[in-house]
Amino acid sequence: MESRKFHFASALTPQGWLSDVTVSVDGQGMISTVQTGAGEGAERLSGIAVPAMPNVHSHAHQRFMLGLAERAGPGADSFWTWREAMYGFALRLSPEDLEAVAAQLYVEMLKSGFSVVGEFQYLHHQPDGTPYADPAEMSLRCFAAAQHAGIGITILPTLYAFGGFGGQDPVAGQRRFLNKAERFLKIVDNLSIQAGGHALRHVGISPHSLRAVTPELLREVISALPENAPIHVHVAEQVKEVEDCLAFSGRRPVELLMQHFDLSDRWTAIHATHMTAAETAALARSGAIAGLCPTTEANLGDGIFPATGFMGERGAIAIGSDSHITVSPAEDLRMLEYSQRLRDLTRNALAGGPGRSTGRSLYDAALTGGARSMRQPVGAIAPGLRADITILDAAHPLLAGRAGDAALDTWIFSGGNALVKDVIVGGAHVVKDRHHIHEETIARDFRAALRRLDT
Incomplete structure (x- = not known):
């Protein structure tokens, strides 16, 4: 150029x-x-x-189901009933389909003011669970979609091995996601080769959650990565997840994560919705970035992130569009601020001090945290x-x-x-x-x- x-x-x-x-x-x-x-x-x-905003959390395949999960079921609807519907959609996409859906999504991101996407990509295998000839096939399709759209991408292939805490067996809807360490690292290696020398491509990993990986498996994978490779993980998104983690380990998800790993700014804790005040302060002090997806979290009924407490402890935040209910950095920052106002019956909750602009404070924080989370030279x-x-x-x-x-x-x-x-x-x-x-x-x-x- x-x-x-x-x-x-x-x-x-x-x-x-x-x-x-x-x-x-x-x-x-x-x-x-x-x-x-x-x-x-x-x-x-x-x-x-x-400065254009990084989008640190994307599941591109979920763009396909936009607007198709908004009908009430016969029983109580929740994240868990939504997840079953999502599995049904995820089992249908071919590599060609994923590339087309992702490219359309990335155009929408660019037109909203995002310039980098963190693709938390867990469709690894064929619909019946059989591996593709190249185990990185589906993630490479996201690279191709990003190149066509002209967006920066940090690809985060997802490590997913179990169906629940303590190594529970996975369910049928998860069969496209599953890998052991050796095959998963082959995906990372193939992506790293394709990213080499490409200015807009970076590679990290995304252990799906502490439900889907054991600490031992995750340590084995991390030990094979470059020292600064980003690590993104879902944590404490749902109350049931917290309850299941307590029943399994006696600890809450953020506590369990920090017990087993030395968190730093190479880590992005996606959602981190349900934390005690002590967990909130500890996560903020660790340097890990909270990857927040307020419009998706609202759509799924996840809950409200404790942003006033976390940012009050100088915690770093970033934003993502996750399931892409809406794709807009402005809307996600607005929702983040409004959630705090609704909970606390106040205004300008995240302005950071008298006389300061709430929008500027949020935008600056998400830029800084997003650039660190993506490990890309952006943000200013x-x-x-x-x-x-x-x-x-x-x-x-x-x-x-x-x-x-x-x-x-x-x-x-x-x-x-x-x-x-x-x-x-x-x-x-x-x-x-x-x-x-x-x-x-x-x-x-x-x-x-x-x-x-x-x-």
Whole structure:
């Protein structure tokens, strides 16, 4: 790629909001300079530039079932009844289908202002559980989808071996997920080869949960990984999970995780919804990132994350769209804040202090935590980081008279995806005036996949 320059009316930088900004990008997609003034030869995008947001938790295959699990069952509906429905959908996707569904999802992410996806990918085998010739087949399809869409990806193949705490037998709906250490590490190795030298690809792992792996199995896998490879794990999402963990071990899930592993910022605890005050403080102090998915957590009836306590202890957060009920960094940050307001009967719960912008505080926190969680050089418009930039439409009526933190607050609390006009990833202008550069071909392939899946 040739070096490029982009000019913005304003930009959020580590030095704060700057006006009349030119960002220079080198041939590798990295920011070389950020300067005020209209740089010679710069492409004028005119809007409000902010660092693009990482999406740290995605199950791409669940995009296929969007809107198809919102009918009441004959009994009480819960996460666990939803899970059975999800297994039915997950058993149907071919590699070609997954690639088409993922590419469509990644376009939607980009158009909302995300530039990196953490793909927590656990469809490893054929529908009957037979391995593919390449054990990494399904995860490689996510790489291909990300490349077509032009989004950064940290692939997190999922280690899944058991059906419950203490090594319980898996159920039939989990047969596509299951691996022992040797075969799982082959998946990681194959993905690492394909990621080598590719600027937008990184590799980590995702032990599904303490229900699905034993500490011994997870330690065996971690010992074979590069020292800094990211590790993402579901933990304490549901009350029943906490109760089952207590019955098995006498400890709650976060306690059990911290008993067996030395957590650090290479770890992302996905959801971590149900924690005591002591667990909340301990997880925050560990440096592990809380990977929050507020719109999915609300949809599934998970509960409310203790964000005021966790962030009050300087805990790091990041956001993800998980089952993709909605795909919007603005909506997930809004839901996170509103959940605290509803629980505590207050306002501006996560602003971080008097006079501070709630939207800015949340956005800054999710950027920092998301970049660490993804292990990608993003999170700020600054030299030495990748040119991943979201541009808000300054001409939109909702932003009339808005600038700086007020514009960010308006995007998060009022405008949502309607305010995202352009998105740049690694210096490539992938969303132009609300239109993705490959939108038609990706949508065509997605519709073809839906037709196959509906037969």
